[in-house]
Amino acid sequence: MSLAGKTAVITGSNSGIGLGVAHELAKAGANVVLNSFTDRDEDHKLAEDMAKEHGVSARYIKADMSKGDECRALIEKAGVCDILVNNAGIQHVAAIDEFPVEKWDAIIAINLSSAFHTTAAALPVMRKAGWGRVVNIASAHGLTASPYKSAYVSAKHGIVGMTKTVALETAREPITANAICPGYVLTPLVEAQIPDTMEKYGMERDEVIEKVLLERQPSKQFATVEELGGTVVFLCSPAADQITGTTISVDGGWTAL
Ligand code: NAD
Numbered sequence: 001m002s003l004a005g006k007t008a009v010i011t012g013s014n015s016g017i018g019l020g021v022a023h024e025l026a027k028a029g030a031n032v033v034l035n036s037f038t039d040r041d042e043d044h045k046l047a048e049d050m051a052k053e054h055g056v057s058a059r060y061i062k063a064d065m066s067k068g069d070e071c072r073a074l075i076e077k078a079g080v081c082d083i084l085v086n087n088a089g090i091q092h093v094a095a096i097d098e099f100p101v102e103k104w105d106a107i108i109a110i111n112l113s114s115a116f117h118t119t120a121a122a123l124p125v126m127r128k129a130g131w132g133r134v135v136n137i138a139s140a141h142g143l144t145a146s147p148y149k150s151a152y153v154s155a156k157h158g159i160v161g162m163t164k165t166v167a168l169e170t171a172r173e174p175i176t177a178n179a180i181c182p183g184y185v186l187t188p189l190v191e192a193q194i195p196d197t198m199e200k201y202g203m204e205r206d207e208v209i210e211k212v213l214l215e216r217q218p219s220k221q222f223a224t225v226e227e228l229g230g231t232v233v234f235l236c237s238p239a240a241d242q243i244t245g246t247t248i249s250v251d252g253g254w255t256a257l
Helices: 016-027 041-054 068-078 101-129 150-169 194-201 205-216 225-235
Strands: 007-010 031-036 058-062 083-086 132-137 175-182 247-250
Touching: 007 016, 007 068, 016 031, 016 041, 016 083, 016 132, 016 225, 031 041, 031 068, 041 058, 058 068, 068 101, 083 101, 101 132, 101 150, 101 175, 132 150, 132 225, 150 175, 175 225, 194 205, 225 247
Parallel strands: 007 031, 007 083, 031 058, 083 132, 132 175, 175 247
Antiparallel strands: none
């Protein structure tokens, strides 16, 4: 499977799943555009290293996915966007009646509205190229809920809905739109939830992982960023030409429960 000659833009890709997805796409031959809201030497170095490792062209473009105009500017600066992976995301955990309004707004903006803006900007570019793939990194929380995650669950259900709409609007074109719904993946986003949970339940780290994080993941294993990257590469392959408007769960059986 070669994606040589294709360019992928992956939002929120200086860490975790986004970075893993970028690696797998580059390994398959795609040129990649990495992104986050910071502009540090180490961000640009990630792109340099990826280019060297996989023999592709790789760039890092700073754009804050909480701002609609910057989302659109990311696609404009990339110039080409055959594969758009909407991955940027944040989390905040609190009861709905105590949920800080600014956290709600930020989660809806970064986890949902950013994909509206990037997709709107990318579709004309894909149409011009005559081929395109939109892959939204949703979550098992795009299909099920958990308490204390109202903003995240709302944004992820929203992005699953938007995926279906984009698929219908592009159904007669060589463009597909799908969402991947990961269960727990051990990335900085999940690591950040561990200390609070240890304190809340008086548990050790291993106990939190087994009894809280992986409680609903029947495989009792984290999904990996490589597995998610592989799923994106599959969605970009000819075998997936008729797969559009759907979700693929990579969740160790969570949503089968
Ligand atoms: P992460 O914290 O490692 O990565 C999040 C990425 O988003 C980082 O690159 C970060 O810099 C970027 N980001 C955050 N705010 C941004 C902004 N304003 N503008 C641009 N970039 C921004 O977390 P992750 O676990 O790799 O999460 C990636 C995606 O996967 C998220 O959408 C998340 O909801 C989803 N997801 C994660 C898990 C999991 O268990 N880790 C499970 C299901 C879904």
